[in-house]
Amino acid sequence: MSTPHLPQILPRTWWTGAERALGQPPAWMVRLGLALGLLVLGARASFASATFMAPGGDIRGWSQLPSAHCALCHVALPPRTSSRQVEHAWTPATYAGVLLQHLSLDDELGQMQMVQFEGLTPTPDAIQMINAQGAGGVLFFQGNIQSASQIRATNAQLQHMAPIPLLLAVDQEGGYVNRFLDVVGPLPTASSLANPDAARARGTQDAGYLHDYGFNLNLAPVVDVGTSNPQLYGRTFGTDPNRVGAMAAAYMEGLQQTGQVTAVPKHFPGLGDTTTDPHLGLPMLTRSRADWERIDLAPYRMLLKTEDVRAIMVSHEMLQAVDTRLPTTLSPAVIDGTLRGELGFGGVVITDSLYMGALNAHWSIAEAAVLAIKAGADVVIGPYNPEIVQETKDALRQAIASGVLTRARIDTSVRRILTLKLQMGLLPMPRQPAALHALAPQGSRAAHETGWQPALARREEARAGV
Numbered sequence: 001m002s003t004p005h006l007p008q009i010l011p012r013t014w015w016t017g018a019e020r021a022l023g024q025p026p027a028w029m030v031r032l033g034l035a036l037g038l039l040v041l042g043a044r045a046s047f048a049s050a051t052f053m054a055p056g057g058d059i060r061g062w063s064q065l066p067s068a069h070c071a072l073c074h075v076a077l078p079p080r081t082s083s084r085q086v087e088h089a090w091t092p093a094t095y096a097g098v099l100l101q102h103l104s105l106d107d108e109l110g111q112m113q114m115v116q117f118e119g120l121t122p123t124p125d126a127i128q129m130i131n132a133q134g135a136g137g138v139l140f141f142q143g144n145i146q147s148a149s150q151i152r153a154t155n156a157q158l159q160h161m162a163p164i165p166l167l168l169a170v171d172q173e174g175g176y177v178n179r180f181l182d183v184v185g186p187l188p189t190a191s192s193l194a195n196p197d198a199a200r201a202r203g204t205q206d207a208g209y210l211h212d213y214g215f216n217l218n219l220a221p222v223v224d225v226g227t228s229n230p231q232l233y234g235r236t237f238g239t240d241p242n243r244v245g246a247m248a249a250a251y252m253e254g255l256q257q258t259g260q261v262t263a264v265p266k267h268f269p270g271l272g273d274t275t276t277d278p279h280l281g282l283p284m285l286t287r288s289r290a291d292w293e294r295i296d297l298a299p300y301r302m303l304l305k306t307e308d309v310r311a312i313m314v315s316h317e318m319l320q321a322v323d324t325r326l327p328t329t330l331s332p333a334v335i336d337g338t339l340r341g342e343l344g345f346g347g348v349v350i351t352d353s354l355y356m357g358a359l360n361a362h363w364s365i366a367e368a369a370v371l372a373i374k375a376g377a378d379v380v381i382g383p384y385n386p387e388i389v390q391e392t393k394d395a396l397r398q399a400i401a402s403g404v405l406t407r408a409r410i411d412t413s414v415r416r417i418l419t420l421k422l423q424m425g426l427l428p429m430p431r432q433p434a435a436l437h438a439l440a441p442q443g444s445r446a447a448h449e450t451g452w453q454p455a456l457a458r459r460e461e462a463r464a465g466v
Contacts, residue, residue: 065122066131068163070427071107072099072418077430090432092422096415099427105400105407107164108414109393110134112373114169114350116384120146122157128386130162135389136417137167137217139353139381142179148213151183155214165426167379169217169264172206175234184209189234190222196250199237203254203263211260216424219313219350221251223265223299226272229283236272241295245302252307262424264350265303267315268339269328270296278316278358282327289321297343304343310420311348312339314377316358326375327358330368335376348416354382366395374405378413 077090078098088094103111114137117126129135138158145151155168170179175189193199199221210218222235225244237247252263270292274283287295303309314335316327322338323331329351339345354360354368363371369380369392383389399405421427 065157066127066161068131068161070165071163072102072427075099075102075430077432090430092419092429093415095429096418096422099418099422100411100415103414105397105410106393107134108410109396110389111136111164111414111417112379112396112410113137113369113383113389113392114139114167114379114381115389116141116381118143118384120144120150121154122161125385126158127161129383129389130158130166133386133389133393134163135166135383136164137169137379139219140168140170140179140215142181145179145183148183148209151213159214165421167217167421167426168215169219170210170215171219172210172215173220173222173235174202174206177235180209180213183213190237190247191227191234193237193247196246199247199250200254203251204257205254207255207258207261211258215261216426217262217264217311218255219264219266220255221248221263221265222267223248223303224267224270224272225295225299226270229271229274229277231277231279232271239272241298242302245299248299249303249307252303252309256308259425262310262420264311264313265300265309266313267352268300268312269314269317269319269322269334271315271317272296274317276358278352278356280357282358283317285317285319285321287321292319292321297338300339300343304345309345309347310423311350311379312345313350313352314339315352316356326371329354329359329377330363330371330375332375340376346416348379348420349377350379351377351381354380355384364391366391370395370399370404373409373413374399378416 075098077095100108110133113135115126115129115135116139117123117129119126122130126138130138140151144154158168159166171177172179173190174187175192178184178187188202190199193202203221206218206220210216222232222237223244224232224236225241226239227233227236237244248265252265255261255263270285271278271283273287273296274285276283285292285296300312314329316329318324319328319331319334322328323333325331328334335349339349351368351372354363354365354372359368365380365382365388369382372380373396380392383392396405396410400407400410418427422429
């Protein structure tokens with residue numbers, strides 16, 4: 001076998017005249033450099049692959065994240081206590097009571113917290129808050145969202161590690177509050193939408209990409225009446241309560257028509273006639289009680305009568321006509337008294353972020369959480385690291401121990417949260433004999449099966465006076 005010819009390394013004076021004139025190395029030297037470069041790149045790629053792949057071939061970033069078994073996805077119906085017991089069709093609300101029995105107090109206190117984290121992928125803090133501390137939901141901001149593929153992967157990873165499926169929430173209003181500006185581009189402001197058809201189309205559009213990206217809760221529409229607060233510039237549907245109600249209803253119909261994304265009207269009891277940004281200070285609403293009910297509450301009355309309203313966000317302000325002592329988020333008179341008592345709302349009450357300037361001069365997140373839940377709230381937004389999640393749990397436990405709160409009060413909130421997750425399809429309803437559906441009121445079978453009563457049926461019932 002002949003010896004392969006190896007190029008000799010020649011001194012620069014052996015280059016050709018043309019190579020010397022151009023200051024270029026000879027061709028054989030270029031080929032040698034390329035070969036060595038490819039060998040180095042191959043070695044680095046092999047090392048990177050070995051680092052990226054876990055033993056057995058799993059991909060890091062997925063396989064190295066904790067995986068949680070869904071704690072409430074296969075809970076059996078309780079057995080009949082006697083042959084004479086009357087069977088009934090299970091609804092999300094009744095089945096939520098069964099699921100509640102499988103949760104510890106620590107589990108329940110986690111479900112009542114909607115957490116936040118910084119970054120584009122699950123951070124160690126996010127993993128601990130969700131997988132270890134059992135947070136019930138996550139709120140995203142624009143800094144968490146870079147691309148469609150990135151946010152899909154992040155949301156899937158978060159659900160993968162959650163012991164109970166998460167509420168994955170975002171404030172996606174369009175206009176100046178557009179968390180997906182880099183993904184879907186600019187969207188019109190609420191104030192620029194001409195009519196309910198345009199609002200409904202926007203709701204449909206938002207639902208499409210939110211569901212595609214893995215979100216199930218949109219903290220919208222804004223139901224504030226008025227344009228006085230500069231923080232709400234472009235975000236409200238105007239100054240006429242009837243128009244605001246009609247536009248908000250149309251947006252909700254579009255957003256919720258497939259049952260994949262749930263709307264959260266805000267900011268109860270109404271920031272439209274205030275002038276202070278609650279991120280910075282405490283707004284004051286000085287309308288008389290009669291004017292407040294006629295203007296600010298009117299859209300909520302309309303929505304609760306005609307739409308499937310499952311959650312409402314309460315914001316921070318002083319409502320002098322109702323409570324001169326506590327901000328609305330912390331006021332039993334506002335939440336339990338007006339929203340639940342007067343308006344009859346039985347769904348999930350979500351607070352605005354508890355670290356805002358409207359509150360943080362007087363209360364920590366944990367302290368505000370206790371007061372908000374005592375007032376009637378169910379989900380508190382604000383904890384952004386494991387320490388605050390734990391502080392909030394500890395404060396709630398202490399409130400129970402001291403009699404400020406009761407375990408029954410916590411159970412009531414978590415039952416509402418589980419009902420919402422069942423209605424949204426995040427938790428499965430149990431299989432039950434088809435004959436039981438006949439026990440349900442006519443026209444509500446879909447509501448029993450999926451937890452979603454079509455808004456059209458609600459509107460028709462309201463118009464007929466049912």
